[in-house]
Each structure stands twice: as C-alpha cells, then as structure tokens.
Amino acid sequence: MPTEILMPALSPTMEEGTLAKWVKKVGDAVAPGDVIAEIETDKATMEVEAVDEGTLGKILVEEGSEGVKVNTPIAILLAEGEDESAIENGAASQSRGAPASAAEDTSATRETDEKQSSKGSEPSGGDAVKDMSARRVPAEGKTHPDPEDPEGDLAQEIPEGTEMVSTTVREALRDAMAEEMRRDERVFVMGEEVAEYQGAYKITQGLLDEFGARRVVDTPITEHGFAGLGVGAAFGGLKPIVEFMTFNFAMQAIDQIINSAAKTLYMAGGQMGCPIVFRGPNGAAARVAAQHSQDYAAWYSHVPGLKVVQPYTAADYKGLLKSAIRDPNPVIFLENEILYGQSFEIPKIDDWTVPIGKARIHRKGNDVTIVSFGIGMTYAVKAAEELAKEGIEAEIVDLRTIRPMDMDTVIRSVKKTNRCVTVEEGYPQSSVGAHIASEIMVRAFDYLDAPVLKVAGKDVPMPYAANLEKLALPSVKDVIDAVKAVTYKD
Amino acid sequence: MAAKSNKSRSDSPSAKPETVRESSAREIVRTLEHFDAPAPAKFGKDDEIRAYRDMLLIRRFEEKAGQLYGMGFIGGFCHLYIGQEAVVVGMQMAMKEGDQVITGYRDHGHMLATGMEARGVMAELTGRRSGYSKGKGGSMHMFSKEKKFFGGHGIVGAQVPIGTGLAFSNVYNKTDAISITYFGDGAANQGQVYESFNMASLWKLPVVYVVENNRYAMGTSVNRASAETDFSHRGLSFKIPGFQVDGMDVRAVKAAGDLAAEHCRSGEGPIILEMMTYRYRGHSMSDPAKYRTRDEVQKMRSESDPIEQVKKRLTGDHGMSEDEVKAIDKDVRDIVADAADFAQNDPEPDPSELWTDIYAEDIPQAAE
Numbered sequence A: 001m002p003t004e005i006l007m008p009a010l011s012p013t014m015e016e017g018t019l020a021k022w023v024k025k026v027g028d029a030v031a032p033g034d035v036i037a038e039i040e041t042d043k044a045t046m047e048v049e050a051v052d053e054g055t056l057g058k059i060l061v062e063e064g065s066e067g068v069k070v071n072t073p074i075a076i077l078l079a080e081g082e083d084e085s086a087i088e089n090g091a092a093s094q095s096r097g098a099p100a101s102a103a104e105d106t107s108a109t110r111e112t113d114e115k116q117s118s119k120g121s122e123p124s125g126g127d128a129v130k131d132m133s134a135r136r137v138p139a140e141g142k143t144h145p146d147p148e149d150p151e152g153d154l155a156q157e158i159p160e161g162t163e164m165v166s167t168t169v170r171e172a173l174r175d176a177m178a179e180e181m182r183r184d185e186r187v188f189v190m191g192e193e194v195a196e197y198q199g200a201y202k203i204t205q206g207l208l209d210e211f212g213a214r215r216v217v218d219t220p221i222t223e224h225g226f227a228g229l230g231v232g233a234a235f236g237g238l239k240p241i242v243e244f245m246t247f248n249f250a251m252q253a254i255d256q257i258i259n260s261a262a263k264t265l266y267m268a269g270g271q272m273g274c275p276i277v278f279r280g281p282n283g284a285a286a287r288v289a290a291q292h293s294q295d296y297a298a299w300y301s302h303v304p305g306l307k308v309v310q311p312y313t314a315a316d317y318k319g320l321l322k323s324a325i326r327d328p329n330p331v332i333f334l335e336n337e338i339l340y341g342q343s344f345e346i347p348k349i350d351d352w353t354v355p356i357g358k359a360r361i362h363r364k365g366n367d368v369t370i371v372s373f374g375i376g377m378t379y380a381v382k383a384a385e386e387l388a389k390e391g392i393e394a395e396i397v398d399l400r401t402i403r404p405m406d407m408d409t410v411i412r413s414v415k416k417t418n419r420c421v422t423v424e425e426g427y428p429q430s431s432v433g434a435h436i437a438s439e440i441m442v443r444a445f446d447y448l449d450a451p452v453l454k455v456a457g458k459d460v461p462m463p464y465a466a467n468l469e470k471l472a473l474p475s476v477k478d479v480i481d482a483v484k485a486v487t488y489k490d
Numbered sequence B: 001m002a003a004k005s006n007k008s009r010s011d012s013p014s015a016k017p018e019t020v021r022e023s024s025a026r027e028i029v030r031t032l033e034h035f036d037a038p039a040p041a042k043f044g045k046d047d048e049i050r051a052y053r054d055m056l057l058i059r060r061f062e063e064k065a066g067q068l069y070g071m072g073f074i075g076g077f078c079h080l081y082i083g084q085e086a087v088v089v090g091m092q093m094a095m096k097e098g099d100q101v102i103t104g105y106r107d108h109g110h111m112l113a114t115g116m117e118a119r120g121v122m123a124e125l126t127g128r129r130s131g132y133s134k135g136k137g138g139s140m141h142m143f144s145k146e147k148k149f150f151g152g153h154g155i156v157g158a159q160v161p162i163g164t165g166l167a168f169s170n171v172y173n174k175t176d177a178i179s180i181t182y183f184g185d186g187a188a189n190q191g192q193v194y195e196s197f198n199m200a201s202l203w204k205l206p207v208v209y210v211v212e213n214n215r216y217a218m219g220t221s222v223n224r225a226s227a228e229t230d231f232s233h234r235g236l237s238f239k240i241p242g243f244q245v246d247g248m249d250v251r252a253v254k255a256a257g258d259l260a261a262e263h264c265r266s267g268e269g270p271i272i273l274e275m276m277t278y279r280y281r282g283h284s285m286s287d288p289a290k291y292r293t294r295d296e297v298q299k300m301r302s303e304s305d306p307i308e309q310v311k312k313r314l315t316g317d318h319g320m321s322e323d324e325v326k327a328i329d330k331d332v333r334d335i336v337a338d339a340a341d342f343a344q345n346d347p348e349p350d351p352s353e354l355w356t357d358i359y360a361e362d363i364p365q366a367a368e
Helices: A099-105 A107-119 A125-135 A169-183 A207-211 A223-235 A249-262 A297-301 A314-326 A376-389 A407-417 A432-447 A466-472 A476-486 B002-010 B045-070 B085-094 B108-113 B118-125 B159-172 B191-202 B250-265 B294-304 B306-315 B322-345 B351-355
Strands: A003-006 A016-022 A035-040 A045-049 A054-059 A065-069 A073-078 A164-168 A187-191 A216-218 A239-243 A277-281 A307-309 A331-335 A343-347 A360-363 A368-372 A394-398 A401-403 A420-423 A453-455 B100-102 B179-184 B207-213 B242-246 B271-276
Touching: A035 A073, A045 B045, A164 A169, A164 A314, A169 A187, A169 A207, A169 A314, A169 A343, A187 A223, A207 A216, A223 A239, A223 A249, A223 B159, A223 B191, A249 A277, A249 B159, A277 A314, A297 A307, A297 A331, A297 A401, A297 A432, A307 A314, A314 A331, A314 A343, A360 A376, A368 A376, A368 A407, A368 A476, A376 A394, A376 A420, A376 A476, A394 A407, A407 A420, A407 A432, A420 A432, A420 A476, A432 A453, A453 A476, B045 B085, B045 B108, B045 B118, B045 B250, B045 B306, B045 B322, B085 B108, B085 B179, B085 B207, B085 B250, B085 B306, B100 B159, B108 B118, B118 B322, B159 B179, B159 B191, B159 B207, B191 B207, B207 B250, B242 B250, B250 B271, B250 B306, B306 B322
Parallel strands: A187 A216, A187 A239, A239 A277, A277 A331, A307 A331, A368 A394, A368 A420, A420 A453, B100 B179, B179 B207, B207 B271, B242 B271
Antiparallel strands: A003 A073, A016 A035, A016 A065, A035 A045, A054 A073, A164 A343, A307 A401, A360 A394
C-alpha cells in the first residue's frame, strides 16, 4: 500500500516550515536514511530522511511552499511492485496512526493544562479548593480541635522503668552505624578519613577495627566522585553510608545527590531506587567563616525523592540514623559539630529506632509554639527557660525530620497556642520557617492570634570575626523577642 | 581494600620524583605508554548474523524513532544512535551474564543491545504507560534491573561515577561481574570522570570505560574541545591502560571487549577503550548539524558503515543470498513496526501516576 510522507516536526516547538527543496524526484528509488527533502524553519535548515523503502510516487507539496503545517502529507511513497495507479485508487494511508489520535488520547490532560495556563496566576475559588485537596491539606474549619499527640512526647512508647544512659551525640552516631553494620552485611561507610584516621570528627571511631577495610572505606578527597560511586553501589545492591567531612563540601556532589539519587526511583517508574545515607556535620561550626558555615536543611528539603533529617538530641541522632540506614530512599542526615560533644539521655533499649517524618514535643506549654530542629533547638530551649521565668510557657516542637515534614504535630500545637515562632540557623529567604509559616496560614489561619515569626540566620555570608559571627547567627534573645512580639508582651 | 593501598603509599615518603633524567638539556621529553588494539575477532557465520541483526534492529528502531518524533509522538530530546551501532553490539557480544551496563543520554541502542524489549523502549519514548519507566522517564531515563541496564543518564558524565560504583559493588559482593560504563568524547572532559578513574584504579575496580568518540560533543568537534584528543591516553595519570578501537568494525570492538573483560575479571582494575565511531544524525532531533559537511557524513556512510560491512561479509564470505539477508531485514522491520504501533496506541499513564514512585516503601534494588 502507498505510504504518505508527512511534514515532520524537527524540534519540540516547530508548528510549520518551508519545504525548501526536493532532493529526490518522482520515480526515484528511496532507501531508509536517504535525504529526500530539505525543510527550513525559523531556526535552521534541516534534512528530511526517508524511513521506509520504496519509490517516490507523487509529490504533494511543491518545493518553495511556505507555511506547511506539521503532519501535512507532502509526498507519497510507493512500495515495491506498485505504480501510480495505486495512488489513483485512493488507497494511500499513513501506516502509522496519525498524531490526531494521540491528541485525542491526551485531550483530558491537555485541556487542563491549557485551562490553567490561560488563567494565569488568578485561580478561581473552585480550582483553588481542588488544588488543595490534591495536596491533601484542606483548609480546616474550627471543628477539628485535636491538640494532644496521642503517641506521647517521643512519638513512641518507652516502657516504664527503662534505664536511661547519658550518651554524647558522637557516640550515638557511631553506635547507630555499628549496630546497623552488624545487622546488615550490605551496609558500609565511606568518606574522607573515616577509616584509619578514625573520622575527621571521630564519628567513625573504632569501626575500621570491627568491620575492616572492606566495609569502612577511606576515599580520596573527591566528593563528586565518591557520592556518585555511592549511588552506583546502591544501584548495585549495597546500602552505603556516605560521610561528607562537612556538608559544605557536598555542594561539589549535589548533582549526584539530586539528579541521580533522588530522582531515579521516579524516572525508573518505581523499578529501582537508591537506598543511601549522606551524612555529616552541617551548619556553622565556630570561626570557620563563610565557605564552611552553612545550613543546608532548606536546600535539600526542596527536593522530592529525598528525605531530610536534622536531629537535636542523642536519642534522636541514634534512632533516626538507624532508621535512615534502613530506609529504601536517599536520606540527607544533617548533623552539627557543636552538638557532637553534648550528652543526652538515651533509653537503654535494644534496637532503639525513631521514625523518620515524626516531630517530637520537646517541652509542653500553652502560650506559644516554637518550632525548631537541630542546633536551632539550643536557642529555643534556652529561650523557653527564660520566658518561663516571665510567665510565658512555650511549647517546643522539635521537627527532627525536615522532609517529609510532620506538619500535623505543628498544626495541633498552634491550634492550642494560637502563636508560632520558628527557629533555624539557615538563611531567612525560602527557609524552613518560611515553609512552615505558609503551611500554618493554609491549615490554621483562623487559629492565629499573631503573624508567624521566623528567627533565622542573618541574610549574610558568615563572617569570620568573633563579634560579627555572633551577630550573624540567631540568638536566644532573638527568640525571646519574637515570642514577646507574637504574645504582645513587649 | 582502601586501607591497604593507603598504607603502601605512605610507606616510603620521598621528596624526589621517581625518575630523573641524567641529561641537563632544557627540553621536556614526552614519553607516553602506548597500547595497541587487538586484531579484530574472528567471526563465524552465526556471530556475523547476530551482529547484523542486532545492529540493524538499532538502526531501524532509531529511524522509526526519528519518524515518530517528526510526527509529534515523541517529545523533548531524542538522541539517535545511528552510525554507532557496532560499539554497543560488539561490547555486548563480549559480555557475560550479570555484567552491568550504564550510559548517558544516547541510550536507545544500549537498551536494545542488552535485550530490553523494543515495545517497552518505544512506548517510553512516546510517554506511554507500558514504557519501561511508565512514561515518566522518557528517552534519557530508562532502566532494567532484569537486564542489568542502569540507565539512561541525562547529566553529561554523571553515569561514570555511578558505573564505577556498580563495579565497587561487584568487588564488595565478591562476584566476577564487570561494569561496562559508556560515555562520549564530550563527557570525557567532565571532572567527575577523572575522580572516578582515580578511585577505580586505586581500588582495582572491574570497570570497562568505553569512550564513544563520535567526533562531536553536540556541535563542537573533538579538536575544538579537547587538549588531548587521544582519549585512550586519558587514564595514564591514573595508571589505567587504554587503546583506540575501530568502533565501526563490530569484530574489532568484540576483540577489544574480550580483552578488556579479561583484564577486569582477573583483578587488574579498570581499562579504557576509545571507540572511534561516528554519528550520522544530529546531536538531537532539532540539530541541523551545520558544524560538519554533508560530504563528511556521506563518506563515513558509504565507506565505513558498520552494518554494510557485516552485510558484505554475509553475502560474500558466508555465501548468504540476498533473500536470506532480506528475511532478516523483514524480521527486524516487523519488530520495529510492531513496537511503533504499540507505542502509539498504548494509553498515556494514569494521572494518578504523577504522585507515585517518589518514595519507596520497600527496597526495590537491582541486586535483589
């Protein structure tokens, strides 16, 4: 049967073009790959190659024709043994389905797209509600007060009489890795100075002795390379813990973290993913200036496919790192150098784990909700102590996980206190606090008695001078001032 | 493994270079190791038929993909492999069950060569639900854990550390599988390639780095982008041997692949194969390819075409008739036509798929 040759689209945006020249003439034999015509678009001249074998039977669009729409038949190709009479019989057909049928298949989605784009930035009320239901965070009325977390302060049961052991964050991290490495042969740790040096911050102390060089791997200083190598090892069936000496250096590797680790499960249609933990100290240490002092919580929390964890207490460091290692997804585990040496009580329970995605009420109170995480908690806790002396009882929500964020716990608390202050060390624009404020506005607008205030690092690169560094970081006073502002006590 | 090499390195600290010339002449003498490619593999009739069929399937598939792109069925970027077929087919003939393959964005040929179904690949190109990634990955992002194909990577060079990590997992798991990590002459200038070379050589990882040198990184010729245009030498600072291979001759590729695989499997570490090849089409579909002459392309096609070379031997040395060859052609054409029909008629993904596969509940890992 004769085949129609259609005007091709030569770029994603091409709608029409000029048929500049016929390279083949009627009666010419055509083999796959032969150039049959040249087409001009507003951008370039392109050659059209034949796909099927045959003889050029008829030219339908003469050369020099302008404005030829994509998918217009431009010629007819005769198969072996056919002559022009086949064309006269009107049997010419496109052996492949025409694009029109594809357009039909997709009409529903396309229409929605068009509707949305033509509307611009003013969604109608109906669509806004529909949009929110898709997000599963409908604006709730005042009929759902549920201020208490039924699961308790630590978001899990700790049996009465459990012995508590004072442990540093550093020990908690090492114990978590050692326990998981004993539990699962596929788990290994790699990074700069993790093995023979025993860890730049001594987090991996003793691991080389127990597990050997096969599972505790010193890398060269090559963040992009070993982050990607870790992703490949995860594809190959292992469960890597990749230590960055600090997360500042992970910016060298951020393409592998985001484009390779976070997106593969989706791009593979769920067929394979990337179970990997990227961990290391994050945020300002002390007097190391701009390039070594940055909080990446907000950065990574932006990315679907990643989980982002930033604990405060040693119990959470241990329990969450164990959960992160077991998690089938890439987890960004943000630690803090200043917290490494601090001691906290850890329940002496075999296989202590803390679920990712669950906040913890660190302190109960009725007057204001302070939401924080990681090192930010130190400011929140001290501020709450000071405020209590003045009769203001703050409830502190320790997020622990930044993504997926436990907004339910935040909202429950805010509905009780009607006020909220967020605390973090990161930059203020597009911060974790900014996201929380926006979510509270959607989900608890009617409960708010004051605007949500953010306490964040100042909007400047970290200075070196001791006095300036102090000014650039959030302070206990910043938190107290913010609380007083939202409780109208200043 | 890391600790061992660290130790041996720090045992003999010395401020002196390893070699010093006696002469005081004020000139720099260039001494580079050079390795020669092995002679082309000897192919029997069955080998030739397999090579012909596999290469032709890629050629016809890509031509069809180009056509479907022209009809608007395939969107976005679409990088065709036409002209380079001998590279992936020859390498595949040198591989063993369990070996892994990873490449960049010009990946359709690699998928077909590993045995992935033409229907599933084409349906992914058209963005339909039966595509390998349910329509969510597209031309550059497809995977098959069954066929040990690990993508399909859209960021130039990103597959190189990942392929090196696959080799790491082979050592860790004590298997004798090797990782075939493909990248182009363009990707060869990315920094992460050399970070990978260093670790692969330091830890003796079983990875074959296949540089598909098709002469142009998008529109920039090798000479305009690379200070050292012999990519097989790019590993010398890392003690990785390498050699150039006639990438238009599937037998030469097979012989190089055999040698490289043996090198890796015997614990010698990585090796670099620079495949001298050529792409007939533009960088992607919307590339008018004005950076080279039509004559250059035509000369390659008429004198070096990888498929024609095999066809000539089939009808010559192996005494196949035109009709016998045509039967293979028809078979291949039918597979491609079927894939194209399927890919046009398969429904788009359900809208609910927008929200799936962002996080895994259990562990979908390739090795399990």
